[in-house]
Amino acid sequence: MKNPFEKMPTVLFADELIDKAFRRAEKAASAATPRGKPLYKAREREELRIRTVSQVLRDNLKKILDRTPGVSTLPPFYRELLDTLVDRNTFHRSLASINWAIKTLKTLEDRYVEKIRYSRDTNEISKLRRQFYGRAASIIKDIGDNLEYLNKARNVLKDLPVIDLNLPTIVIAGHPNVGKSTLLRQLTNAKPEVASYPFTTKGINVGQFEEHWLKYQVIDTPGLLDRPLSERNEIERQAILALKHLGKVIIYIFDPSEYCGYPVGDQMHLFKEIYEEFREFPFIVVLNKTDIADEEKIQKVESFLRGMRIEPIRIIAKEGEGIEELKKRLIEIIKPEMEAIVLRNTGRSLDG
Numbered sequence: 374m375k376n377p378f379e380k381m382p383t384v385l386f387a388d389e390l391i392d393k394a395f396r397r398a399e400k401a402a403s404a405a406t407p408r409g410k411p412l413y414k415a416r417e418r419e420e421l422r423i424r425t426v427s428q429v430l431r432d433n434l435k436k437i438l439d440r441t442p443g444v445s446t447l448p449p450f451y452r453e454l455l456d457t458l459v460d461r462n463t464f465h466r467s468l469a470s471i472n473w474a475i476k477t478l479k480t481l482e483d484r485y486v487e488k489i490r491y492s493r494d495t496n497e498i499s500k501l502r503r504q505f506y507g508r509a510a511s512i513i514k515d516i517g518d519n520l521e522y523l524n525k526a527r528n529v530l531k532d533l534p535v536i537d538l539n540l541p542t543i544v545i546a547g548h549p550n551v552g553k554s555t556l557l558r559q560l561t562n563a564k565p566e567v568a569s570y571p572f573t574t575k576g577i578n579v580g581q582f583e584e585h586w587l588k589y590q591v592i593d594t595p596g597l598l599d600r601p602l603s604e605r606n607e608i609e610r611q612a613i614l615a616l617k618h619l620g621k622v623i624i625y626i627f628d629p630s631e632y633c634g635y636p637v638g639d640q641m642h643l644f645k646e647i648y649e650e651f652r653e654f655p656f657i658v659v660l661n662k663t664d665i666a667d668e669e670k671i672q673k674v675e676s677f678l679r680g681m682r683i684e685p686i687r688i689i690a691k692e693g694e695g696i697e698e699l700k701k702r703l704i705e706i707i708k709p710e711m712e713a714i715v716l717r718n719t720g721r722s723l724d725g
Contacts, residue, residue: 377442377451378530384437386524387517391510394429398422415495419502420486426509427482434471437523441468448538450618459526467519467526474516481508536579540590541707542619546599546647547626548640550633552661553593554578555690556626560591560700584704592619601646613650622706623651624699625658627685629674630666637670641677648681655706658685659699664692 385393399422407417444465447455455461485505492498513520536542543560545553561580578593594616625647627640648656658678663671671687678685686702688695 376531376533376535377447378527378533380440381527381531382436382440384520384524384527385433387513387520390430390433390520391513393433394426394509395506397429398425401425412493412495412498415498416489416492419498420489422502423482423485423489423505426506427478430509430513431475431478434475437471438468438475441523448618450536450538451533453618454533455530458529459522463522464526467522470516470519471523474512477512478509481505481512536592536619537581537590538619540581540588541621541710543589543591543622543624543703543707544616544620545591545593545624545626548628548633548635548643549599551626551628551635551640552633552690553599553626556624556659556661556688556696557591557593559690559693559696582700584700587704587708589703589707591624599643601643617651617653620651620654621710622703623647623654623656624703625656627658627660627674628662628666629660629670630662631670632662632665637674641674656683657699657702657706658683659688659695660685661688661690663687664689664694 402418402422402425405418405421407414444452444455444461452461455464482505485501488501489498492501545557547553557578557580561582580591582589582591625644627637627644628635629637631637644658660666660671660674675685686695686699688699690696
């Protein structure tokens, strides 16, 4: 799976695009060697300028449309992120303005080429070409704000996280420094990729692991699921909503040792918020660093969780202890869905 916006081209501003088209037209006219009477030479040279300006403008605009995915074709996860980061409706309107400019330029080109072909005055032919230049430039300036908007959008969207949307995804949550990255490395048995996440100050960590020929995806989202929702801005809240299109299971990590810098009371409070926000998903809760934690605090967290009918798993992520039990519980939850995906894609069950 690739970032659907990674091929979106750099979007030139209006003045840059106009200058590029005019320079290309003058270069083409200088290289041309028209023959015949002065009138015929003037017609051919000015028609070439008009055709070149129109072609350069339309090609650059068409490249934006061709390499930018349509909003309606995006998977729900990326559609939510698009709306979070750049506003889906404004993005759509900006692309529509590009399409309008392409069609208008082509109509204008044909009209002025026809006028030049019927003109019998070299001065008038030159005047018609200048008129076309002015009107073509005006069209591009009319969509100047849209070009600027798309350029800014492109700079954000090209850095969206690359996530395989076909794999069942496990989302890791918990306060900073509770051991999320360590657990991710233990689960995936590899150094996870770090992809840019434009609405946090850090990166999203993505890893995968295989079990019984099935592949699973694990992600950790620093800056999103590690502090109370009341402290979040609107963009972060919407980004959390986008995660709901990915997650199939939430692994929530407690650090009863409190070496993470947060008292267990704060950790329990955050868990209740995340649990409520993602209540439609199954949760697996782990207590990390249990080798250095006070037993009384471990039991305090366990009692709190059992009151919510959640049975936690004790682990020591750094040493790999408890990881196999955690994987076993994960697979019990996700394997049925993975089997359904395999059956849907191949027409065959895993057993036969």
